[in-house]
Amino acid sequence: MNSVEKVTRYLADYGLEQRLITLSASSATVALAAQALGCPEALIAKTLAFELPGGALLLVAAGDAKVDNKKFKAEFGLKPKMPAADDVERLTGFRPGGVCPFAAQAGVKVYLDASLKRFETVYPAGGSGHTAVKLSLAELEKASRAEKWVDVCKAWQENAAPAK
Secondary structure, eight states, X not given: OOHHHHHHHHHHTTTOGGGEEEOSSXXXXXXXXXXXXXXXXXXXXXXXXXXXXXXEEEEEEETTOEXXXXXXXXXXXXXXXXXXXXXXXXXXXXXXXXXXXXXXXXXXXXXXXXXXXXXXXXXXXXXXXXXXEOEEHHHHHHHHTOSEEEOOEXXXXXXXXXXX
């Protein structure tokens, strides 16, 4: 089973499998995903992988947000370190460009960043560099099985006017 099939089955447990969008264009970066979906970059819920001793954590943040190293260290107790591209799939279950907060490797915890809270609907990836999932914040929180909301990003506040 490929990663998109895995995500589709996972989302079916929440009645959300029909929200998976398969795109003809690449959605592997925030800019490409926004272009393919015809929405502002901020609405792309990028899923960032960070290395932990013995594993990884996933942080879902708005497409216009950047990780604030000091806030990250205060929240998680270590400096943010992204895995090498060759290690992403092993740690998360997804290839770079398709990392998403659904059906990740066992033990990987998901956190949602406050930068997303200004939106009603966001678009996280769906397991590949050609997919997205249209979800409300409540649906994202439930389906991602997020540990909690955190505030570890910066640079999005200047774009804080809500986009729909």
